[in-house]
Amino acid sequence: MNRIYGYISTLIILFVSCAEVLAQDTLSHQKYIVRSVMIGAGISNVYDTYLSPLEYRGPELRFMHENMRMTRLMGGKVSAQRVIQVNCSSAENISKSSKSYSGMFNWTYALHYQYKVDENLKILFGPMLDLNCGFIYNTRNSNNPAQAKAYGSIDASAMVIYKFRIFRYPMTLRYQANLPFMGIMFSPEYGQSYYEIFSLKHGGSNVLFTSFHNAPTLRQMLTLDFPIGKTIMRAGYLCDIQQAKVNNLKSHFYSHNFMIGFVRNFSIIRGKNKISLPSKVTPF
Numbered sequence: 001m002n003r004i005y006g007y008i009s010t011l012i013i014l015f016v017s018c019a020e021v022l023a024q025d026t027l028s029h030q031k032y033i034v035r036s037v038m039i040g041a042g043i044s045n046v047y048d049t050y051l052s053p054l055e056y057r058g059p060e061l062r063f064m065h066e067n068m069r070m071t072r073l074m075g076g077k078v079s080a081q082r083v084i085q086v087n088c089s090s091a092e093n094i095s096k097s098s099k100s101y102s103g104m105f106n107w108t109y110a111l112h113y114q115y116k117v118d119e120n121l122k123i124l125f126g127p128m129l130d131l132n133c134g135f136i137y138n139t140r141n142s143n144n145p146a147q148a149k150a151y152g153s154i155d156a157s158a159m160v161i162y163k164f165r166i167f168r169y170p171m172t173l174r175y176q177a178n179l180p181f182m183g184i185m186f187s188p189e190y191g192q193s194y195y196e197i198f199s200l201k202h203g204g205s206n207v208l209f210t211s212f213h214n215a216p217t218l219r220q221m222l223t224l225d226f227p228i229g230k231t232i233m234r235a236g237y238l239c240d241i242q243q244a245k246v247n248n249l250k251s252h253f254y255s256h257n258f259m260i261g262f263v264r265n266f267s268i269i270r271g272k273n274k275i276s277l278p279s280k281v282t283p284f
Helices: 002-024 194-199
Strands: 034-048 056-070 078-093 099-116 121-138 146-166 169-186 207-210 218-228 231-246 249-265
Touching (some): 034 078, 034 099, 034 231, 056 099, 056 249, 078 249, 207 231
Antiparallel strands (some): 034 056, 034 249, 056 078, 078 099, 146 169, 169 207, 169 218, 218 231, 231 249
16 A cells, blocks of 8 residues: 555656646747647547456547647757547447447646757657546446546657658658556456445555556557648547556557647748748747
8 A cells, every 4th residue: 555655646746846847937938839639530449357358349539639839948949748638439349239438538748858850850759747537338237337447657758740841832740659657547456346445445456556567558649730721730640559457457448540630830820831830949
């Protein structure tokens, strides 16, 4: 139990440290914010042995809001990225005898050091705070029909941004990958009901330490920005692999989504030849 409290305390300290960094950061670059809104559709694969020994597959819808800006950290070479994602899915097992409904909320905040290779290529890397919560509901179960999902982690995040032109038509390609390093996760024990946890107050190992050994997870995103008239469009592909093996229970969320949306620069950008902010102040 003391070890669990130690894990929670460590994550809280890291979260507070990020908040202090934000408080120290200047607002002078706030007007150079780059925001995007995207919606997507794809396929999800949901598996949780607490509810069923079978995998459930079906369509998924996803919403993503991204916010990036430069900071004054390390001589103005660090950008801050905040991403909010909400996804929901409806899936069936292979025999089509039962349905599973799931929903997840994800919030991440990252600080990336930007290494500028040349005028067109940037490499970004840094730490990320990654928080998740959601649920899975199985229509076939009666005693334990639902499973709550709550977990957080400190991730290693990396990004490559490349600007190029095709017949003088400007485009921006971005690839990002986030890999959790350490975190905590809520989970009932094998055979333990939520009634036992919250009503009968039966103790157990319900808050656990996670890392590569029991929660190998990876989130990848590929986006392409291109102007249409005065609007900057963004198309992308998201591969979200969330999995864990704790308390003798296995679970995973596998999602593949194709995304579409638009980008807004908080500065007046006119003409298709200026799809980004000046290179000295833009985070993208």
